[in-house]
Amino acid sequence: MADAVRVLSMEAVHRAKSGHQGMPMGMADVATVLWTKFLKYDPKNPDWADRDRFVLSAGHGSMLIYSLLHLTGFKSVSMDDIKNFRQWGSATPGHPEYGHTAGIETTTGPLGQGLATAVGLAMAERHLNARFGDDLVDHKTWVIAGDGCLMEGVSHEAISLAGRLKLNKLIVLWDDNNVTIDGVATIAETGDQLARFKAAGWAVKAVDGHDHGKIAAALRWATQQSKPVMIACKTKISKGAGPKEGDPHSHGYTLFDSDIELARKAMGWEAESFTVPAPIKKAWEAAARKAAKPRKDWEAALKVSSHAADFKRAMTGELPAKAFEALDAHIAQALEIKPADATRSASGAALAQLVPHIDDMVGGSADLTGSNNTFVKGMTAYDTDNYGGRYVHYGVREFGMSAAMNGMALHGGVIPYSGTFFVFSDYSRPAIRLGALMGIRTINVLTHDSIGVGEDGPTHQPVEHLASFRAMPNLLVFRPADQVEAAECWKAALKSTTTPSLMVLSRQKVPAARETGDNLSAKGAYEIRSASSEAKVSIFASGTEVSVAIAAQKELEAQGVATRVVSTPCWELFDAQDEAYKASVIGSTPVNVAVEAAVSLGWEKFIGQDGIFVGMTSFGASAPQDVLYKQFGITKEVVVEKALAALK
Amino acid sequence: MADAVRVLSMEAVHRAKSGHQGMPMGMADVATVLWTKFLKYDPKNPDWADRDRFVLSAGHGSMLIYSLLHLTGFKSVSMDDIKNFRQWGSATPGHPEYGHTAGIETTTGPLGQGLATAVGLAMAERHLNARFGDDLVDHKTWVIAGDGCLMEGVSHEAISLAGRLKLNKLIVLWDDNNVTIDGVATIAETGDQLARFKAAGWAVKAVDGHDHGKIAAALRWATQQSKPVMIACKTKISKGAGPKEGDPHSHGYTLFDSDIELARKAMGWEAESFTVPAPIKKAWEAAARKAAKPRKDWEAALKVSSHAADFKRAMTGELPAKAFEALDAHIAQALEIKPADATRSASGAALAQLVPHIDDMVGGSADLTGSNNTFVKGMTAYDTDNYGGRYVHYGVREFGMSAAMNGMALHGGVIPYSGTFFVFSDYSRPAIRLGALMGIRTINVLTHDSIGVGEDGPTHQPVEHLASFRAMPNLLVFRPADQVEAAECWKAALKSTTTPSLMVLSRQKVPAARETGDNLSAKGAYEIRSASSEAKVSIFASGTEVSVAIAAQKELEAQGVATRVVSTPCWELFDAQDEAYKASVIGSTPVNVAVEAAVSLGWEKFIGQDGIFVGMTSFGASAPQDVLYKQFGITKEVVVEKALAALK
Incomplete structure (x- = not known):
């Protein structure tokens, strides 16, 4: 049966003249034992909520999973698809694409991230298990990882977090x-991976990756541990590829016609290209039927469960209306009171409305809880004795955190949000990108968003x-200006089910900017102050600089220059508006100014090639924030002066 | 003596009402033993080439190093500076800033990066030792790292690389x-750090971080190992701070007037604020004088060394003229032959000219040597038995690689370049940022730069x-269009001594674009094809899309529409040109088109708010690259069609 995986992988790569057969052929035995004897899944119901999750972290070996999906009878991968690899x-x-x-x-x-995402899948499983019970949620997360995955830094964040949280339903199979x-892995890596995982709190074992009996014993052992498990599967790359078996150069597309012939001979595989002999296909489908058996019991359990309605709602990601009612009341109050606040506090205030009403929200921070305002009173820490806790202490692991959030969102039933400093979004960036590519809902709270950080x-x-x-x-990159916009941005972020969001927030306090208007942030940009007469100047700004723009407007109006102010809390939502709306917001004043405590790149779309940009052209400096705004010239005075000069 | 560090740290933070005294006070004993008994340095000659390097990876504890610099007599940190923390x-x-x-x-x-940079410092030391001998280069690299540093993923890449390369002159002191x-570290981390480092090939030991005798014994032991060394220094945070000693909340600014009083009492410190009793200051300066003693021997050795001239040249980073002569000859030949090539090959061809002439260049790749074209024939691998090798197999460690490159550049004597796929620049990004902030010369070769990646x-x-x-x-972000531009971009990158560069290069082949002109890439953007008469259309493009632009121009000209083409290999160099040049390049044609197989953000600066952008608005897809260019509409036909439509 494993040879079917090998032949399909080898032939698909050969036909595409592109791809990697080395890993699929090497790990075919391990994958076959896993998918025929251990994995819980149902090809007829790929979305069954309590299925085991299987993650091919070494994604370049995609033909492994395409072969498995085809052989076990998933409709999603036909033989034509394999031919069209x-x-x-x-x-x-x-590379395998979620949603596709x-x-x-x-x-x-992107290596390492499958493993780090799997940690989030496993975290979500334990959390939902605590919330809904063994009957509804009780499954494993299996990962196949390669040497590259384990070299990437994110693997460290992932395994130390998983070890800390004792995620015993997470099992990593390392293609050793x-x-x-570049050749044999030891040219770049000589570390002892088993000792490394053990140091992080994992149960570890090595096994001959081509001995089905030993593999099965190891997997059985793996399912019985109280810690996450890593099994080093000693394999030969391109196993079965005749003389190319074990050759470091057989990692990617390197088997030519004659090699394929020799490999088929070595395996004794006589079927035509891109055909699987009926008995073998039947054996695969029979194994899949067995793997799907628990689904009926599960459906019966769901039917009688008191949690059924809430579980189904949570898994679809639908949000309870009462959460937004609470948020709207909060916005109405903010319009009334006009609180001066840091926008991180404004975000915290919005969260305080949402978290009690949306049980699916699981928050956290990369060791900056007090600074990120991500913790809401009443939350408890997600921990080994409290997987039902809704607040995760991710540690100083920004990338691992964002990848875990992706995993939770992918699992379903959890809406993850968490925080770090905006500058460390650079660390998280590869995971944020993957979330954007997959089209999933995660919300990254990023505070300390400019030179306003100060010292x-x-x-x-x-x-x-x-x-x-x-x-x-x-x-969606949100940068709200005050408490009203912060709440509106949270609303938009939660309602964007197929797009991750960044909430970019200030450390420093700003006055309330919004005086009126309903849910204007949803349009991405809008006129927050109109001019007293036909406007001569438009000032565009986001976040904390909206208050600078409004102060400048007051001054200009006082000097008789009609001026309007546009707040731009989310460029992407603005881009999605119709042309007429966009034109009306951009306007056509003779002078256009943008103010943002950041670089100018992209602002020309609002202010044109001749617009005035008041912001940063260099890195910042260490000093109290008000000193920095003055030194870098991001002040009402500078805006007024430049606007007046341009009007002349 | 250690208490002087404690008091200065505590008082500076208290006065600034900002900063962190917890680590400086906790690690004061370890730092004092290191700086008075082991570290090789000279406050009067801070740039002495063979000094030990000291890296405070836990940079938030900056008052530790400022205190040490002040106490040992560095002119750079006066008591006024400490008062103005x-x-x-x-x-x-x-945070400590290089160059400042x-x-x-x-x-x-940014946590973890100090440690990862230190690996590069230690790599450069071994390399230059192999090149110039023990007399000129033989020093250690010491690192103080905190829990946060060890949680960051990059720490894994750093320690596994250092372990692989047996960098025994690298010694990490962990503030345990x-x-x-967020509180006690165990809320997020329970791994066994000593076992973890040991698994990566390090020598490890734990020590009481407040017992000077034991610290000294451990440091002595550390200097005798054949592997990199990690010492867990068991400390109390804010040691000496009276009742706040050991309090997790004393990490940052939390000691108030009364706490400072109690701490002074606990330490028996009676001197006025911001003064150090003369005997203590003298003891520190005496220790520093001792630490500086080897400098004279070293200078004597340099005087008689046959390597003296080359060593000095290398350490200043000056480049031999012959390298550029070779490059210019190569450019002249390319203008003659007009080779069609992938720009990654063009970059490789430029490297083949430069590497033999510039001994200081040390190349490498994050496990993509064959794809990145970073290896030049004749180079040997940097390895434990060949530290003089000039090609580093960094492994799948993009971030660790870029951080190590920063360390090499900071050390001096090495000009590091290395490669990965452009998409994985996301992994390296935090290190690239730090290099840009520090103003150092590293060159990141980033191939496979667009949907041209294909399958x-x-x-x-x-x-x-x-x-x-x-x-x-x-x-500097370079995206050359062909072999001539690639060589010119390499020249510009090497000559930019205070700015890191990215060489963004294609996988796929493109025709030669440049026909004439000398070193035009140095201006960042220039007219590569002029119009046959007064231009009606300007087409702007970079890299592989320059050939699309040129093809479109031909077609438009054939249809009687005078069209010019501007190549933009480096926007930042273009921004640095004078206004007249910039205006002439941008021009004033009625129709402006930009073509780039990437998103439009920023292109308005060339084409204005009404310009036509032909490029990407979404992520790419998997298919052969020519299919993708067609499917995403980045073709000559689309450019022509849109330009004609706009002209109507």
Whole structure:
């Protein structure tokens, strides 16, 4: 049966003249034992909520999972798809893509991230198990990882977090073949992986990755541990590929016609290309039917469960209306009281309305809880004796945190949010990108969003980060100006079910900016102050600089210059508006100014090539924040002066 | 003597009402033993090439190093600077900044990176030792790291790389105080750090971090190992702070007037605020004089060394003229032959000219040597038995690689370059940022720069990365169009001694674009094709899309539409040109088109608010690259069609 995986993988790569057969052939035995004897899944119901999750962290070996999906009878991967491996429109892209092919639990390819995402899948499982009980949620998360995955830094964050949280339903199968692209892995890595995982609190074991009996024994052992499990599967790369078996150069597309012939001979495989002999296909499908058996019991349990309605709602990600009612009341009050506040506090205030009403929200922080305002009173810590806790102490692991959040969102039943400093979004960036690519809902709270950080200095002051994330497709970058906008942005973020969001928030206090209007942030940009007569100047700003813009407007109006102010809390939502609305917001005043305590890249779209930009052109510095705003010239005075000069 | 460090740290933080006294007070004993008995340095010659490097990876504890610099007599930190801790213009910013304060070897603050940078410092030391001998280069690299540093993923890449390379002159002192911002460290981390480092090939030991005798014995032991060394220094946070000693909440600014009083009492410290009793200051300076003794021997050795001239040249970073002569000849030949090539090959061809002439260049790749074209024939691998090797197999460790490159550049004597896929620049980004902030010369070769990656699909296809790096201050983002531009960009990158560079290069082949002109890439953007008469259309493009632009121009000209083409290999160099040049390049044609296989963010600066952008608005897909260009509409036909439509 394993040879079917090998042949399909080898032939698909050969036909595409692109891809990797080394890993699928090497791990075919381990995968076959797993998918025929241990994995809980149902090809007819790929979305069954309590299925085991299988993550191919070494995503370049995508033909492994495509072969498995095809052989076990998933409709999503036909033999034509396998023939069209890596071609436009096929279900079999170069790396497995979530949402593109049923049976793929997460997009993988950027090494290490599959493992880190799996930690989030396993965290969500334990959390929902605590919430809904063994009857509804009780499954494992299996990972196949390669040498590259274990070299990536994020693997450290993932395994130390999993070890700390004793995620015993997480099982990692390491393809220990001692090969990476540049040759034998030892040219770059000589560490003892088993000792390393053990030091992080994992149960570990090594096994011959080609001995089915030993593999089965090891997997059985793995399911009985009280810690996360790592099994080093000693394999030969391209196992079965005749003379190319074990050759470091057989990692990627390197088997030519004659090699394929020799490999088929070595395996004794006589079927035509891209056909699987009926008895073998039947054996695979029979194994899959067995793997699907628990589904009926589970459905029966769901039917009688008192949690059924809430469980189903949670898994679809629907939000209770009462949460938004509470938020709207909070907004109405803010419009009334007009509180001066840091926008991180404003975000915390919005969360205080949402978290009690949305049980699915699981928060956290990368060791900056007090600074990020992500903790809401009444939450308890997610811990080994309290997996039902809704607040995760992620530790100083920004990337691991964001990847785990992806995993939770992918699992379903959890809406993850968490915090760090905006400048450290650079650490999380690869996971945020993967979330954007997968189209899932995670909310990254990013406080300390500019030189407003103050004394911590340039290492802690983002200046390029807004532009760098505005460049990323399918991501909402929110930068609210005050308490009203912060609440509106949270609403928009939660309602964006197929797009991750960043909440970019200030450390320092700002006056209330919004005086009136309903849910204007949802349009991305809007006129927050109109001019007293036909406007001569438009000032565009986001976040804390909206108050600078409003102060400048007052001054200009006082000097007889009609001026309007546009707040731009979310460029991406603005881009999605119709042309007429966009034109009305951009306007056509003779002078256009943008104010943002960040670099100018992209602002031309609001202010044109001749617009005036008041912001940063360099990294920041260490000093109290008010001193920095003055020194870097991001003040009402500068805006007024430049606008007046341009009017002349 | 250690109490002097404690009091200065505590008082500076108290006065600034900002900063962290917990670590400086906790590690004062270890630092005192190190700086008075082991560290090789000279306060009068902070740039002495063979000094030991000291890296405060836990950069938030900056008052530790400022105290040490002041006490040992560095001119760079006066008592006024200590009083002005974290204030505008002082030598004592919130986090230590390289280039700002003599004695600071690297900017730290973003956790984990100090340690990863130190690996590069230690790699450079071994390399230059192999090149110039023990007489000229033979020193240690010491690191103080905190719990946060060891939680960050990059710490894994750093320690496994250092372990692999047996960097025995690298010694890490871990401030094992079990405290992070959110509380006791065990809320997020329970791993066994000693076992973890041991698994990575390090020598490890634990010591009481307040017992000077035991600390000295441990440091002595550390200097005798054949592997990198990690010593867990068991400390109490805020040691000496009376009742606040050991309190997890005393990490940052939390000691108030009464606490300071109690702490002084506990330490028996009676001197006025911001004064150090003369005998104590003298003892510190005497220790520093002792630490500086080897400098004279070293200078004598340098005088008689046959390597003296080359060593001095290398340490200043000056480049031999012959390298550029070779490069210019190569460019002349390329203008003649007009080779069609992938720009990654073009970069490799430029490297083949430079590497043999510039001994200081040390290359490498994060396990993508064959793909990145970073290896030049004749190079040997940097390895434990060949530290003189100039090619580093960094493994799948993009972030660790870029941080190590920063360390090499900071050390001096090495000009590091290395490669990965452009999409994985996201992993390296925090280190690239730190390099830009420090103003050092590293060159990051980033191949596979667009949907031109083809079959590997969207996980491997950068679309937002150009914009995201163009947003970063003090960074040169090069995207050459062909062999001539690639060589010119390498020249510009090497000559930019205070700015890191990215070489963004294609996987796929493109025709030669440049026909004439000398070193035009140095201006960042220039007219590569002029119009046959007064231009009606300007087409702007970079990299592989320059050939699309040129093809479109031909077609438009054939249809009677005078069209010019501007190549934009480096926006940052273009921004630095004078206004007249910039205006002439941008021009004033009625129709402006930009073509780039990436997102549009920032292009308005060339094409205006009404310009036409032909590029990406989403992530890519998996298919052969020519199919993708067609499917995403980045073709000559689309450019022509849109330009004609706009002209009507």
